[in-house]
Amino acid sequence: MPNPTRDELLRRLDELWRITPQPLSSGLPLVGQLKEQANALTRWYVQPIVAQQNQFNAAVVQAMHSLAASIDQRSDALAQQHHLQSEAEMRRFERNELLLEHAQLAIQQDRETLQKIYIQLADNLAEHQKLILATQEFADYLRQRIEADEQRIERNRALLEYIVQHIHDLDEMGTTLTAQLSTLQLAATAQPSAVAETSA
Secondary structure, eight states: OOOHHHHHHHHHHHHHSOOOOOOOOOSSHHHHHHHHHHHHHHHHHHHHHHHHHHHHHHHHHHHHHHHHHHHHHHHHHHHHHHHHHHHHHHHHHHHHHHHHHHHHHHHHHHHHHHHHHHHHHHHHHHHHHHHHHHHHHHHHHHHHHHHHHHHHHHHHHHHHHHHHHHHHHHHHHHHHHHHHHHHHHHHHHHHHHHHHHHHO
16 A cells, blocks of 8 residues: 655665765865874774664665565555455345345235235125125015914914814704704604504
């Protein structure tokens, strides 16, 4: 990941890590000669220290570059991981939305199915209520017919009893008439014999 501030600091370290001893000099001839001699006397002591310091500075700069590269790699890896996680979250979100959409569609279909069943049950209930009402009306009609038939049967029974009684009375009258007729016949039969005896 680009970091302008860090890159600028590394660039400055690349420029400044090497130390170069500056020889002593002077514009005055005598002083200049003395400084050149001092340079010659101290070079054998200063040069190893400067070389050692340059090695240390180079190692530090190299370590800083390595650390910056490692940070860049880790940043890139984290960015890649974050990107993958974002894509995974997006796919999971899309999958959840799809599942939610399917669930809502299934609920809607179930609601429509239940509504149809409810309407069908309501229609069936209405039909059953009509059938029950018609059955009750027919039962009332049958009950009225039965009551009328019972009254007619009762009237017919009374009439039949009257007829039987009348027939019985007629039988008694016939018996009486038969007895009287027999008496009259006997009387009629006996009367001619009496007349004959009188004539003799």
